[in-house]
Amino acid sequence: MADHANATLQLEGDISGNVPDPAMLGVWVPYVLRFQGVAAWKREDLDGSDWHTWASSLDEVQDSSWARAIGEPDLRHIAIQTYDDVFNVVCVGFTLELGEPYAA
Numbered sequence: 001m002a003d004h005a006n007a008t009l010q011l012e013g014d015i016s017g018n019v020p021d022p023a024m025l026g027v028w029v030p031y032v033l034r035f036q037g038v039a040a041w042k043r044e045d046l047d048g049s050d051w052h053t054w055a056s057s058l059d060e061v062q063d064s065s066w067a068r069a070i071g072e073p074d075l076r077h078i079a080i081q082t083y084d085d086v087f088n089v090v091c092v093g094f095t096l097e098l099g100e101p102y103a104a
Contacts, residue, residue: 007037026103028103054081057079061077
Protein backbone atom coordinates (compact mmCIF):
# COMPACT_ATOMS: atom_id res chain seq x y z
CA MET A 1 0.00 0.00 0.00
CA ALA A 2 1.25 3.50 -0.83
CA ASP A 3 2.47 5.82 1.92
CA HIS A 4 -0.20 8.34 0.98
CA ALA A 5 -3.16 5.95 1.22
CA ASN A 6 -4.47 7.65 4.38
CA ALA A 7 -3.33 11.18 3.53
CA THR A 8 -6.16 13.70 3.24
CA LEU A 9 -6.49 17.36 2.31
CA GLN A 10 -9.53 19.43 3.21
CA LEU A 11 -10.59 22.76 1.71
CA GLU A 12 -13.43 24.75 3.26
CA GLY A 13 -15.11 27.91 2.06
CA ASP A 14 -18.16 29.45 0.49
CA ILE A 15 -19.28 29.27 -3.12
CA SER A 16 -20.75 32.43 -4.59
CA GLY A 17 -24.23 32.09 -5.97
CA ASN A 18 -23.57 34.83 -8.54
CA VAL A 19 -24.57 32.67 -11.48
CA PRO A 20 -27.02 33.19 -14.35
CA ASP A 21 -29.93 32.16 -12.11
CA PRO A 22 -31.30 35.47 -10.70
CA ALA A 23 -32.68 33.62 -7.66
CA MET A 24 -29.12 32.83 -6.57
CA LEU A 25 -27.76 36.42 -6.70
CA GLY A 26 -26.28 37.32 -3.33
CA VAL A 27 -26.55 33.74 -2.07
CA TRP A 28 -23.55 31.82 -0.74
CA VAL A 29 -23.20 28.10 -0.17
CA PRO A 30 -20.68 26.76 2.37
CA TYR A 31 -18.66 23.74 1.26
CA VAL A 32 -16.17 21.18 2.52
CA LEU A 33 -14.06 19.50 -0.16
CA ARG A 34 -12.09 16.46 1.11
CA PHE A 35 -9.44 14.68 -0.93
CA GLN A 36 -8.53 11.10 0.01
CA GLY A 37 -5.30 9.26 -0.77
CA VAL A 38 -3.39 12.47 -1.47
CA ALA A 39 -0.08 11.67 -3.17
CA ALA A 40 0.87 15.29 -3.94
CA TRP A 41 -0.58 18.78 -3.94
CA LYS A 42 0.46 22.35 -4.62
CA ARG A 43 -1.01 25.82 -4.37
CA GLU A 44 -0.34 28.63 -6.81
CA ASP A 45 -1.62 32.16 -7.33
CA LEU A 46 -4.58 32.32 -9.67
CA ASP A 47 -2.91 35.03 -11.75
CA GLY A 48 0.11 32.78 -12.43
CA SER A 49 -1.91 29.76 -13.49
CA ASP A 50 -3.56 28.55 -16.70
CA TRP A 51 -7.02 29.18 -15.23
CA HIS A 52 -8.37 30.64 -18.46
CA THR A 53 -8.02 27.26 -20.22
CA TRP A 54 -10.25 25.38 -17.77
CA ALA A 55 -13.92 24.59 -18.20
CA SER A 56 -14.91 25.26 -14.57
CA SER A 57 -13.64 25.97 -11.07
CA LEU A 58 -13.20 22.24 -10.37
CA ASP A 59 -11.69 20.22 -13.20
CA GLU A 60 -10.05 16.85 -13.56
CA VAL A 61 -6.83 17.09 -15.57
CA GLN A 62 -7.05 14.28 -18.10
CA ASP A 63 -3.88 12.32 -18.90
CA SER A 64 -1.92 14.25 -16.27
CA SER A 65 1.84 13.91 -16.60
CA TRP A 66 2.14 14.79 -12.90
CA ALA A 67 -0.16 11.93 -11.84
CA ARG A 68 1.58 9.53 -14.26
CA ALA A 69 5.00 10.47 -12.85
CA ILE A 70 3.92 9.29 -9.41
CA GLY A 71 3.42 5.89 -11.00
CA GLU A 72 0.13 4.68 -9.57
CA PRO A 73 -2.71 3.98 -12.01
CA ASP A 74 -5.61 4.91 -9.69
CA LEU A 75 -4.53 8.51 -9.08
CA ARG A 76 -6.50 11.48 -10.38
CA HIS A 77 -5.29 15.06 -10.87
CA ILE A 78 -7.90 17.58 -9.73
CA ALA A 79 -7.53 21.36 -10.18
CA ILE A 80 -9.62 23.75 -8.06
CA GLN A 81 -9.82 27.49 -8.63
CA THR A 82 -10.70 29.75 -5.72
CA TYR A 83 -10.86 33.54 -5.67
CA ASP A 84 -7.09 33.98 -5.30
CA ASP A 85 -5.56 30.51 -5.50
CA VAL A 86 -5.45 27.36 -7.56
CA PHE A 87 -5.00 24.02 -5.81
CA ASN A 88 -3.72 21.05 -7.82
CA VAL A 89 -4.22 17.74 -6.05
CA VAL A 90 -3.15 14.25 -7.11
CA CYS A 91 -5.31 11.87 -5.14
CA VAL A 92 -7.43 8.73 -5.23
CA GLY A 93 -10.73 10.60 -4.93
CA PHE A 94 -12.70 13.35 -3.24
CA THR A 95 -16.04 14.19 -1.65
CA LEU A 96 -17.93 17.48 -1.66
CA GLU A 97 -20.33 18.47 1.10
CA LEU A 98 -22.58 21.49 0.63
CA GLY A 99 -24.12 23.39 3.51
CA GLU A 100 -27.28 25.47 3.71
CA PRO A 101 -27.27 28.49 1.39
CA TYR A 102 -27.35 31.90 3.05
CA ALA A 103 -27.70 35.51 1.92
CA ALA A 104 -24.61 37.69 2.22
